[in-house]
Amino acid sequence: MKVLVVSGGVISGLGKGITTSSLARLLKARGLSVTVLKIDPYLNVDAGTMNPYQHGEVFVLDDGTEVDLDLGNYERFLGQSLTGSHNLTTGKVYRAVIDKERRGDYLGTTVQIIPHVTGEIKRQIREVAQTSGAEVTLVEVGGTVGDIESMPFLEALRELSYELGEGSMAFVHTTLVPVAGPVGEPKTKPTQHSVRELRAIGIRPSIIVARGPTPISAEIKAKISLFCDVPPEAVISVPDQSTVYEVPLVLEAQGVGELLTRQLQLPARPPDYARWKEFLSTYRENRGSIELAFVGKYTELRDAYLSHIEAFHHVQGTLGTTVQLSWYDSEDLPRDPAALARLRRADAMVVAPGFGARGVDGKLRAIETARTLGIPFLGVCYGFQLAIVEFARNVLGLPQANTTEVDPRTPDPVVCLLEEQKAVAEMGGTMRLGAQRVALVPGSRIASLYGRTEVWERHRHRYEINPAYLDRMAAQGLEVTGRSVDGRVEAFEIPAHPFFLGVQYHPELLSRPETPHPLYTALVRAALARQEVSSPAVPAAARA
Ligand code: GLN
Numbered sequence: 001m002k003v004l005v006v007s008g009g010v011i012s013g014l015g016k017g018i019t020t021s022s023l024a025r026l027l028k029a030r031g032l033s034v035t036v037l038k039i040d041p042y043l044n045v046d047a048g049t050m051n052p053y054q055h056g057e058v059f060v061l062d063d064g065t066e067v068d069l070d071l072g073n074y075e076r077f078l079g080q081s082l083t084g085s086h087n088l089t090t091g092k093v094y095r096a097v098i099d100k101e102r103r104g105d106y107l108g109t110t111v112q113i114i115p116h117v118t119g120e121i122k123r124q125i126r127e128v129a130q131t132s133g134a135e136v137t138l139v140e141v142g143g144t145v146g147d148i149e150s151m152p153f154l155e156a157l158r159e160l161s162y163e164l165g166e167g168s169m170a171f172v173h174t175t176l177v178p179v180a181g182p183v184g185e186p187k188t189k190p191t192q193h194s195v196r197e198l199r200a201i202g203i204r205p206s207i208i209v210a211r212g213p214t215p216i217s218a219e220i221k222a223k224i225s226l227f228c229d230v231p232p233e234a235v236i237s238v239p240d241q242s243t244v245y246e247v248p249l250v251l252e253a254q255g256v257g258e259l260l261t262r263q264l265q266l267p268a269r270p271p272d273y274a275r276w277k278e279f280l281s282t283y284r285e286n287r288g289s290i291e292l293a294f295v296g297k298y299t300e301l302r303d304a305y306l307s308h309i310e311a312f313h314h315v316q317g318t319l320g321t322t323v324q325l326s327w328y329d330s331e332d333l334p335r336d337p338a339a340l341a342r343l344r345r346a347d348a349m350v351v352a353p354g355f356g357a358r359g360v361d362g363k364l365r366a367i368e369t370a371r372t373l374g375i376p377f378l379g380v381c382y383g384f385q386l387a388i389v390e391f392a393r394n395v396l397g398l399p400q401a402n403t404t405e406v407d408p409r410t411p412d413p414v415v416c417l418l419e420e421q422k423a424v425a426e427m428g429g430t431m432r433l434g435a436q437r438v439a440l441v442p443g444s445r446i447a448s449l450y451g452r453t454e455v456w457e458r459h460r461h462r463y464e465i466n467p468a469y470l471d472r473m474a475a476q477g478l479e480v481t482g483r484s485v486d487g488r489v490e491a492f493e494i495p496a497h498p499f500f501l502g503v504q505y506h507p508e509l510l511s512r513p514e515t516p517h518p519l520y521t522a523l524v525r526a527a528l529a530r531q532e533v534s535s536p537a538v539p540a541a542a543r544a
Contacts, residue, residue, distance in 0.1 A: 001129050002136045002168055002264045005157050007205070009145050009175040009194025014211045015247075016174045017070035019238065020140040021077035022247040023172065026257050027136050028078055029248070029271035035134035036074040037086045037125060038067070040142045041149035045091035046084075049428050056303030060458045060509055061086075064434025069306050070140060076310060076512050077248070085128050090149065093120050113152050121156035122163075136264065145173070146197045158202045167265040173198060173205035177212040177220070177237075186212060186220050188227065195228040206263055207234045207256065215239045234259055243313060245280060245513055249273065279513050283313070285320035290527040292325050293343050293375075295366040295383075296352030297359035299327040305352060307508040308380075314516035315524045323524060330354075333362030343369055348376040348499075348527035351383030353460070353506065357406045364390050376499035376526035378519060381461055384502030385415045388465055388473075388492070395476045396469070405463050414469050418488075421462045431462050438490040438505065444481035445493050446501060449522045457490075457505035464504070465489035499526035 004023060008016040017038075024034045044050060047058045048066030059072040065084025075082060097120050101111050129137040139157065143150045161169040175191040191210065198205060208230055210216055216237040225232040236254045241247060251257075252271060261268050292312065298304035312323040326346065333339055343349075349370045351363050363383065367390040370377035379387040385403055392401035392414045400407075403415035424430045435456045440447040447453050467489065470480055482491025482503070494500040501519065511517035 001126070001164060002266065003125070003129065003157075003160065003164065003170075004136060004138045004260065004264065005161075005169065005171045005203075006138065006140045007145050007154070007171065007173050007198065007203075008141070008143070009173055009198070010190040011176055012144050014174050014176055015238070015244070016140060016142075017073045018244045018247050019172070019174050019209050019211075019251075020070070020138055021073040022251055023256070023260070024074065024136075024138050025077045025248040025276075026251055026271065027260065027266070029252075029273055029276070030257065030261070030266075030269045031272075032136055032266060033134045034078065034136045034138065035080070035086070035128065035132040036071075036078070036082070036138040036140065037088060037128050038070050038074075038140050038142060039150075039153050040068050040087065040089045041147065041153060042089055043091045043094070044089060045095060045428060046087070046089065048431075052298045052304035053301055056301065057306045058460070059307065060433060060460045060506065062435040062456075062458065064429075064459075066429065066433065066460070068142070069303060070142075072307050072310070072509065073244075076314075077245075079512050079514055085124070085131070088121065088124055088153075090152075093117060093124070093152075096120050096124075114155060117152050118156040118159060121153055122160050125156070125160065136266070145194055151201070154198075154201055154203060161203075167263070170207070170260065170263040171198075171203055171205040172207045172209060174209040174211060177210040177216055177224075179213055186214075186216050188220060188224050191224055192227045199229075204229070206230060207236060207259060209236045209238055209251075211238055213240055243280070243283060245276070245283070245313070245317070248276065249280075275514055279317040282320045283317035286322050287320035288528060288531075289322035289324055290347040290524060290531065291345075292323055292524075292527065293328055293346035293349040293366070294325050294352065295328045295330050295333070295343075295349065295363055297330045297354055297362075298352075299329045302327075307506075307511070308350060308352070311508045311511035311517055311520040312524070314511050314513050315521050317513055318516050318521065319524060321524055321528060328362070328366065330359035330362030330366070334365055340365065340369070344373060344375075346375055347530060348523050349378070350523070351377070351379045351386065353381035353383065355382065355405070360386065360406055364393075368394060371494070371497065371500060374498050374530070376523055376530060377497075377501065378523045379502035380508065381504060381506060384492075384504055385463060385465065387500075387502045388414050388469075388478075391473060391476075391478050392469060395478075396472055401469075403463055412469070414466050415463050416466050418462055418464050424462075432459050434458055436490075436505070437485050438482045439485070440491065441479075441481045444479070445495065445499075446481045446491050446503075446519075449518045451518075457503070457507060458509045459505045461504065465492075498530060499523065 006020040027034045056069045067087040221235040224235045392398045398412040401412035401414045402410035440453045490504045507517045507519045
């Protein structure tokens with residue numbers, strides 16, 4: 001069992017998740033099997049009950065666990081699917097310890113943070129490493145070294161490194177090297193302090209990843225080396241990149257692959273980045289560009305929609321088309337005529353997932369704009385449900401049609417609570433979650449985009465389309481083209497529209513750099529086709 005720990009110092013939001021994902025990719029590029037585990041030192045059992053403004057988007061795994069968004073980064077960088085046991089939280093650990101105490105597993109003893117909580121942490125880490133069968137397990141410790149919350153986890157990792165012995169475990173510390181002062185000098189003091197903090201609890205990092213706006217000089221590396229007790233070649237500079245997918249190559253260029261191979265006593269093999277580099281070179285081609293309107297209520301924090309943003313990066317790395325995202329706050333939209341006017345000129349639109357009544361009117365306005373103007377449209381989860389509400393109101397002529405999530409008393413509940421949700425009282429982990437099979441109608445647009453009539457997609461919802469209105473909708477041109485095994489509506493399209501598609505599930509969660517999601521690729525292609533029609537490069541007469 002080999003373990004590589006990534007901790008963070010000075011501030012949060014340094015890109016520790018990207019560093020961890022990139023280190024994992026570095027090892028994978030050498031033909032090693034790897035897996036990643038994230039520690040979130042909060043008391044929530046999982047991320048599912050948190051607002052996206054707390055920690056960004058809630059990511060959902062195949063098994064339905066609602067997890068931290070970093071697991072999305074790991075899945076994307078590795079092209080591997082993970083399970084819920086790869087996200088360890090304080091809540092999960094304490095719950096396990098308390099359950100054991102009640103069962104009598106610790107009978108006769110005083111149950112304490114050390115050794116019981118730390119023991120449970122080690123047990124769960126070992127279990128993930130063993131069941132995954134990976135040669136190397138990466139463990140990212142959320143938060144910042146010095147936080148009270150992360151202490152038991154760091155202590156457990158220290159103990160684990162002692163138990164595993166020399167050459168089986170290494171610690172990478174990611175810190176900030178800010179640039180300050182009149183001449184813009186990089187400052188190493190915060191790094192020195194945070195490494196001292198780590199060493200005070202018995203952990204000695206062997207690699208320091210210095211984050212900052214620009215590369216740091218050999219002189220600064222030497223200074224960090226001296227104060228932090230790591231060789232200068234183990235001080236790695238990762239300045240901000242135009243895309244996060246550059247980071248593995250930035251690390252590789254500074255010899256991190258060889259360093260890790262040596263420190264963890266792994267077989268030395270040359271890395272293979274052929275496919276990765278191809279992606280990056282297509283990404284930069286800038287073969288045309290489209291403006292994509294993204295409508296949601298958490299647009300202030302981009303991390304709230306991270307997987308959507310990444311899905312478009314994946315399309316860009318495949319088609320070479322630059323996708324420019326324009327953000328529209330759905331709450332402001334109805335009272336912002338300038339934004340509405342801009343929206344009408346968008347090349348394509350996504351209406352985002354979400355919950356509750358806030359921002360719904362703006363989403364409905366946006367959907368109507370896309371439907372009536374022929375703007376390529378993808379509605380995801382709430383965006384899909386609200387497209388049904390919009391269609392019921394404006395095409396079927398049912399002005400009070402609504403989802404019961406917004407208006408429980410609507411006379412036309414076109415979207416309503418899933419039957420099995422009616423008895424659900426607890427909020428944590430109780431939605432319809434995770435990978436579910438979807439059967440697509442042969443000959444439909446969506447089936448042709450996937451090139452298949454059966455797909456597995458990830459879900460996270462409590463409400464669904466009410467089948468009572470579907471015949472009337474079909475008569476007006478909106479067709480159901482995807483259903484779950486038990487008959488729920490999973491996808492619809494309007495065949496007469498250039499591209500108008502809604503899905504109950506979350507395609508963004510399965511998009512990866514090397515395999516972008518077909519629906520996102522298709523949306524960008526539809527936007528390009530629309531540009532072609534509205535401003536053909538070659539006049540129509542000349543083409544004929
Ligand atoms: N609020 C809707 C539901 O619970 C949509 C959820 C979502 O967009 N993830 O069904």
